[in-house]
Amino acid sequence: MPARRVAVIGTGYVGLTTGACLASLGHSVVCADADPHKVERLREARVDILEPGLQETVRDALDAARLDFTGDTAAAVAEADVVFLCLPTPMGAGGAADLAAVEAVAAQIREVLPPGCVVVNKSTVPVGTCERVAALLGRDDVVVVSNPEFLREGRAVHDFLHPDRIVIGAADRDASRRVADLYAGLDAPLVLTDPASAELTKYAANFFLAMKLSFANNLATVCERFGADINDVTEGIGRDPRVGSAFLRPGPGWGGSCLPKDTHALLTVCDLAGVDFPLLRATIETNVTHQQQLVDRVATSCGRGADGSLHGVRLALYGLTFKAGTSDLRDSPALSVARLLRERGAELTAYDPALCEERPDLSDLVDLADDPVRAAEGAAACLVLTEWPELRDLDWAAIAARMAGREVHDFRNLLDADRLARAGLSWQGIGRAEAPTRVA
Numbered sequence: 285m286p287a288r289r290v291a292v293i294g295t296g297y298v299g300l301t302t303g304a305c306l307a308s309l310g311h312s313v314v315c316a317d318a319d320p321h322k323v324e325r326l327r328e329a330r331v332d333i334l335e336p337g338l339q340e341t342v343r344d345a346l347d348a349a350r351l352d353f354t355g356d357t358a359a360a361v362a363e364a365d366v367v368f369l370c371l372p373t374p375m376g377a378g379g380a381a382d383l384a385a386v387e388a389v390a391a392q393i394r395e396v397l398p399p400g401c402v403v404v405n406k407s408t409v410p411v412g413t414c415e416r417v418a419a420l421l422g423r424d425d426v427v428v429v430s431n432p433e434f435l436r437e438g439r440a441v442h443d444f445l446h447p448d449r450i451v452i453g454a455a456d457r458d459a460s461r462r463v464a465d466l467y468a469g470l471d472a473p474l475v476l477t478d479p480a481s482a483e484l485t486k487y488a489a490n491f492f493l494a495m496k497l498s499f500a501n502n503l504a505t506v507c508e509r510f511g512a513d514i515n516d517v518t519e520g521i522g523r524d525p526r527v528g529s530a531f532l533r534p535g536p537g538w539g540g541s542c543l544p545k546d547t548h549a550l551l552t553v554c555d556l557a558g559v560d561f562p563l564l565r566a567t568i569e570t571n572v573t574h575q576q577q578l579v580d581r582v583a584t585s586c587g588r589g590a591d592g593s594l595h596g597v598r599l600a601l602y603g604l605t606f607k608a609g610t611s612d613l614r615d616s617p618a619l620s621v622a623r624l625l626r627e628r629g630a631e632l633t634a635y636d637p638a639l640c641e642e643r644p645d646l647s648d649l650v651d652l653a654d655d656p657v658r659a660a661e662g663a664a665a666c667l668v669l670t671e672w673p674e675l676r677d678l679d680w681a682a683i684a685a686r687m688a689g690r691e692v693h694d695f696r697n698l699l700d701a702d703r704l705a706r707a708g709l710s711w712q713g714i715g716r717a718e719a720p721t722r723v724a
């Protein structure tokens with residue numbers, strides 16, 4: 285496989301991982317970003333996101349002179365054989381994907397792309413975006429290819445280097461082969477297709493994952509009603525390979541920087557195209573109602589009055605990031621639950637192991653504590669919202685001593701109920717009725 289000169293535009297979770305990993309595969313990579321502070325830090329191998337192995341991969345590639353960073357996008361692409369677009373596509377007006385960054389960069393590089401260069405879009409974008417970018421570039425000698433990314437945050441380097449599949453959508457066989465060759469060092473099945481199918485594959489994948497989670501969260505409620513145990517039920521169904529056991533853990537709703545925005549974006553384009561997709565709509569709505577039901581449960585157990593008010597009730601939240609293993613708070617379900625609790629008047633103190641150093645400003649929502657025991661001061665109940673393993677081993681006796689109430693609502697089924705009982709606390713999980721009641 286010949287080493288290629290690669291430019292990567294955007295050095296976030298996807299771009300930085302792509303750039304550093306492609307360099308580790310032997311390519312010569314220049315990464316560009318619009319944030320000069322980030323570029324400066326990356327040049328010194330300082331990675332500000334929590335991603336196992338990423339800092340080391342960046343440092344090794346910098347030391348081997350196979351990776352460089354610049355704030356100048358035009359300069360980055362000027363000598364490239366292949367240009368990757370790894371730009372944000374956040375939720376825009378009405379739920380559609382906001383393509384402003386992708387379009388801005390296309391306009392910025394159109395004059396400077398070398399002849400015969402391949403532009404690869406890795407951002408998650410609606411069907412037709414490859415064509416749109418090609419039109420903006422207005423270059424007959426440049427092919428635009430779709431190569432969606434499927435990595436998970438907290439496992440970005442691992443997922444990039446050990447992908448389940450690599451999807452490449454191109455109208456041109458030669459361009460498709462050139463992109464596939466970049467990954468020749470990886471042992472992964474290739475799905476070679478057209479751009480529209482590749483673009484849709486990414487949305488379909490995230491929708492399917494979200495659908496599984498909404499199913500699991502709904503099923504947890506059904507389990508509670510009928511005295512069944514969600515863990516046993518999901519194990520029972522998950523062992524059928526047609527179902528699969530992954531992505532069936534119930535929680536406080538699903539979130540993160542992509543599942544919410546991508547399901548909304550797909551729904552929006554379907555609506556615009558006049559395609560009804562009730563399953564997709566139900567998947568999104570289930571996530572909202574599930575969180576409201578969890579908040580109702582807290583209000584029933586420690587609220588004041590029949591209206592579900594939590595005015596003056598202090599609650600301790602454990603975990604704020606959208607899942608364990610990341611410091612990312614974007615669209616975190618923990619924050620959505622916190623907002624619903626605040627709307628009911630609750631006073632919230634939160635502890636999250638990933639936020640003790642970063643200390644983001646969340647002052648309009650929660651008081652951030654860097655000590656898990658202090659977070660429990662005067663709390664009527666504790667809520668576990670992120671599945672950080674270290675929460676299991678907190679000093680629950682010390683936490684109990686600070687609390688005003690006794691209840692722990694474990695919305696991740698993380699903690700050991702016996703251990704909490706020994707600390708004098710009452711554990712309530714999700715999808716696991718404490719006192720099973722069988723229907724006749």
Ligand SMILES: NC(=O)C1=CN([C@@H]2O[C@H](COP(=O)(O)OP(=O)(O)OC[C@H]3O[C@@H](n4cnc5c(N)ncnc54)[C@H](O)[C@@H]3O)[C@@H](O)[C@H]2O)C=CC1
Pocket residue numbers: 293294295296297298299316317318319322357370371372373385388389406407408409433434435436437541542
């Ligand atoms: N975060 C994830 O786990 C995954 C994200 N994706 C998709 O990949 C795309 C990128 O996502 P992330 O890496 O999470 O985004 P991010 O927000 O972490 O990073 C985006 C980067 O692009 C830079 N940027 C923005 N506008 C720019 C411009 N005009 N010129 C140069 N740089 C610019 C920003 O400064 C930032 O460093 C999105 O479409 C997302 O849906 C796909 C798979 C996984």
Ligand SMILES: O=C(O)[C@H]1O[C@H](OP(=O)(O)OP(=O)(O)OC[C@H]2O[C@@H](n3ccc(=O)[nH]c3=O)[C@H](O)[C@@H]2O)[C@H](O)[C@@H](O)[C@@H]1O
Pocket residue numbers: 408433434435436437438490493497530531532533534535536537538539540541542543606607608617
């Ligand atoms: O397009 C993207 O950005 C990425 O989105 C997700 O990855 P990520 O956002 O890192 O998060 P996940 O690990 O998928 O978790 C999403 C949410 O589901 C929740 N979850 C996950 C699994 C589970 O069993 N139960 C559960 O509640 C998590 O806590 C989290 O809130 C997908 O898993 C990736 O394949 C995809 O590339």
